[in-house]
Amino acid sequence: MMKLLDITEKYGKATHKYPFEPYNVSANFRGKPSYIYDLCIGCAACGIACPSNAITVVFNDDKSKLVWEFDCGRCIFCGRCDEVCPTGAIRLSEEFELAVKFDKSALIQRGELDSQYCTVCNKPFAAKRLIKYSFECLSKANLGEKRLEESKNYLSICPTCKKTATASNFTSGKEMVIE
């Protein structure tokens, strides 16, 4: 028994002073994801990777906007969204003070992105920013001028129409030469 009391005296008071003083977590602690709206391109990689579906990326009712929504109550703080995001729009911060009182909607973060309409069938299929970003990346990749012009066209076509166009180009025997 006495040895235990010796240990108590040796190590003294061990209590952290939180919440009366701030508490510092380790570097790279996995806290709440923080969303930077200006960098989001609506690719939905985070929505697919999230194990608990806390992030949803769906069109709104009239399909004029793509809505990115995150519910902190369902988040398991794994960091998969951070890992797969291509632009850095969602990064895990070190915040751990996340309680909400009486109002569950305070846990929601959302962002609305305008939809891109297909130039062939006029149905919305992606976010405008995604198409513009893809074009920007292609333009820095050493492509020829004509190739770049061609790509502007097919980036604005929805996947269904792309399939139809490829099949019809192929079966009609048309050949295109691009430098």
Next chain:
Amino acid sequence: MKCDKFIEALGAKIKILEVTRQYEDQVTALVELNDLPEAVRFLYYDMGGYLSTMIANDERSINKHYALYYALSMEGGKMFAGDEIAQDEKCFVTVKVLISPDSLTYPSVTPLVPACVWYEREAYDMFGLVAEGLPDKRRLVLSDDWPDDLFPLRKDAMDYRYRPDMKDHYSEPEYEFLRPEGSGIIDVPLGPLHVTADEPGHFRLFCDGDIIVDADYRLFYQHRGMEKLAENRMNYDQMGYLAERVCGICGYAHAIACIEAAEKAINLEIPARAQAIRIICSEIERLHSHLLNIGLACEVTGNYTAFMHIFRIREYSMKLAELVTGGRKTYGNVVMGGLRRDITGIEIKESLRILQIIDTQVDEVWDAVMEDKRQIKRWQGVGVLDKHVARDFSAVGPNIRGSGIKRDTRYDHPYDFFKQIQFDVAVVEGGDVFAREMVRYLELKSSVSIIRQCFELMPQTAIIVDPKFHIKPENFALAYVEAPRGENVHWIMQGSAQKVFRWRCRAATYNNWPSLRFQFRGNTIADAALIVCSLDPCYSCTERITVVDIKSKKSKILTNKDLKEFSKTLKNSPMKDLR
């Protein structure tokens, strides 16, 4: 190659229809339905095996049958010195049978090998496969209000989101308990736990005066339907996170075992650095879990000061986990093909500093606890697990190592980086609570040494392979990890469409529960809480206990607080005021 010797010996006694190899140390042998009990018994007792797990699978879409796989770990009986198989011959042999969907029955193995009892009960619960000759046919896993003819894990039974209606909470269904034979036994109708619901689980002790004669329990209050969820909604990258949330204390061991089963099924080799870091994280988990258990064992016997000190030291190990992985309990760094978080030099330096603190302070507190003679006397001679009972029920972990049997997955079947690490397996004779706590203390010390060795020997390779591998549907494999509580075994059969076809997750404590009633016998009620705590179930499950005095035909319901109070102070015996 490994396992060939066992297949030959088995083939000499029993007709084997087909042999397939999954991994360098895993082989599956298909036998006829009627030969099943003898095949398992032969491998278990005559060739020195232990039962690792049993998987039931709905393979009607593959070969029009249901299948059962009995996976045995061939490592020697280990009941006496020399009774062990050579290190380079230890392996896993699985016995497989096919069951026709018209008959849905198979001969039960439990009369010959008692360890199979829970597995066969669960096969009935989840698939509707009836074991002929099984002594205990009660429902095991599903809730009491679940409809009788709905078997969730069959592929065509139901959507994974389907929920049968709940009953009104005043008319909750009941569970049937097995009571021992004898005169004057009382039946006390009583619902599952509550009013003092700490952690779900219900026990019944049958007593003669102050001595416990037998016990029965109702568990599985936390059944969440994860295996069906994994088959439907999760791909391989997300399964690691689901597996981690099986348990709150040994979650990481489950995550590693789950992902390694998928990796072994396609023979994927992960980089050495990733192997080393996986070991480091699982040893950190062992540190915090053993400290928790030793602290609880002190608290239950009244030693609050030691309990608080041990938890103070435990906070250092949580800080270490936070530093290395970014989270205190859910480490979340396992993916197929390696890891998703590395360790840099700065973190290694800080980790070594924290390890040194933990090492010295654990020694100080343990010396102080060992000096306390009354504490030691409360632990000695209590809850003895007999060697033969342990052998019959395939117990695992510190539970069996405290009875003098040297069973440790890191030593028997080295996985990941353990092939290059040196460490001693902690084995103590005695079988009582004191021996088990001693085993945990020795393991704490060896964990610190393993982590240090890993830091030194970690090579500078990448931590994840180039993702150019392919999933192969219908390949299956076992993976095994030594969690703080014992051997965790996961079995995965890969499916098409990026999802698993079947995932069977067997936690360590699953093998330890059936032998618990033997540990209760002959002890006083005061020690019941202590025995369950030393078994180290995933957090103490001593909840609502009913005390039934056989002789006087009276009973009383005890709460967790009453029982702990009695255990700590030995006053206010619950045997007073029975009605």
Next chain:
Amino acid sequence: MKTYEVPQEITDANSLEQKLELLKHIGRSFSVYRIDCGSCNGCEIEIFAAITPMWDPERFGFKLVANPRHADILLCTGPVTRQMYYPLLRAYEAAPDPKLVVALGACGATGGIFYDAYSVLSGIDKIIPVDVYIPGCPPHPASIIYGLATALGIMEQKLQKVSFENDGEMPPLVEDSVLGNTLFERDLLVASKRLMSYVFGRKLYDKYLTALAKSENVKDTKAAKIAITEAIKTEIDPRYAECLGILHNDIYTQYVPCSEEDKISLHRVEWGQ
């Protein structure tokens, strides 16, 4: 699916005004009863850790009680499993009114990762009304202390709903490539993440490009080798140092034709260290 409907007398006794009144009275000393509705026990262990001396909530009046009839606050964890649905309701009805219900963890708040499994009733607020949510999986003990302090009014709630609705339609900026081909940067980032994982791989990527930018001519293999070797020598952390060398040998050599002696040797002995 039909589940519990809160009886009228309990709803009447638990209006917002009465709860705020309760908070005024229990501000210095409140009793908490813990209910585990089928959680994995991670949250339970963190509650346990939050009661130990390092965090010590008894400083501001926290007291754990053994009976829901003594409780002011019910602390619930776990997505409600079918088997624990009944005990939860009995405890809820036994606790005196007015009472506060706190849902702890992702599972308690919304069902977490199990939100649509068959044996689970996705979250505590599908069964009983909940007042305070504490997200986390499991929540850090500091989070739990913060949650209780917020419930009592000692601290202010920090999280607010955020909604961005004006799309400026400007995509994020894409940097020009150092070597004139953005595929070099793409492969460099992929290799950094493979070596050191996404958390540190991004830093490795930045370090490499900063070092490369310091050389006199990026496309000259000799100048590039000198710049990277210099960065390796001044790097304190041995893991970053080693990986800078590996990156250069693997990726740079694919985009600028190099001979064997342009590769960086990874044996430190040769640099005189």
